[in-house]
Amino acid sequence: MIVCTLKEVMNQRNVKVSDIVRDTKVTRPTITALYNNRSKGIQFETMEKLCNYLNVNPNQLFTVSDLEVDYSLINDLEERIGTLKKVVALKMDNGINTHTVFFDLTILATNSEDKEIIVEADHIPYDEIGFLEFIFSVNENTDKEALEYLNSLRGSIKNHILGTLNDGIGNSIISKYEIDNILAAVRTDI
Structure with missing residues (x-):
């Protein structure tokens, strides 16, 4: 399974959901779904905005688990x-x-x-x-x-x-x- 690590990345950087929504213009429901690891997918444009904003690579936002x-x-x-x-x-x-x-x-x-x-x-x-x-x-x-x-x-x-x-x-x-x-x-x- 692919797991979103946005919550961990945000906690490490002391960033709030509202900060990302305000600064990236990505919708709150999208960020919240990713944050709570309940998203069914992500648009490349959204991933790019998050990576740029948080200064991370896509592999730092997602991990693969064999569980x-x-x-x-x-x-x-x-x-x-x-x-x-x-x-x-x-x-x-x-x-x-x-x-x-x-x-x-x-x-x-x-x-x-x-x-x-x-x-x-x-x-x-x-x-x-x-x-x-x-x-x-x-x-x-x-x-x-x-x-x-x-x-x-x-x-x-x-x-x-x-x-x-x-x-x-x-x-x-x-x-x-x-x-x-x-x-x-x-x-x-x-």
Whole structure:
């Protein structure tokens, strides 16, 4: 996978997203997507502007990783009013070793008046939901070596993996429970 390292380069140079947007005239959504490593691609003109502005080469803005990542929902942990808990397995294979980190995923649901609503494993009453929050925290059964491996990854690669996990699981939950037009937030506690 190709990973954008813009966030690391900006941090090293003490540059803000707003600085780049103002000085290069590249749009905020484009810079933010690159910064958060969620971009699907980049125009050569944009890359050239960023390289010139930050005084770097393209290979300093992007890195290639052989790491393969997969994730899956394991099971339901607990159900109660306003909360649904699941276990998510994040499998990372670097071609030599495979590491699996388990996360507890807590889904909090509230209605438009900020009151918790009933969430069940087979149905989330999407017509009542105003806001969903997905909270990922490391499961106590995670192997220490696997967690150390995840934490040892270069910042941009780790952010890419966690962003993919957040987007993928969030989207699969929203799709599974047929949720439309709902505000959702994701938080990863590592």
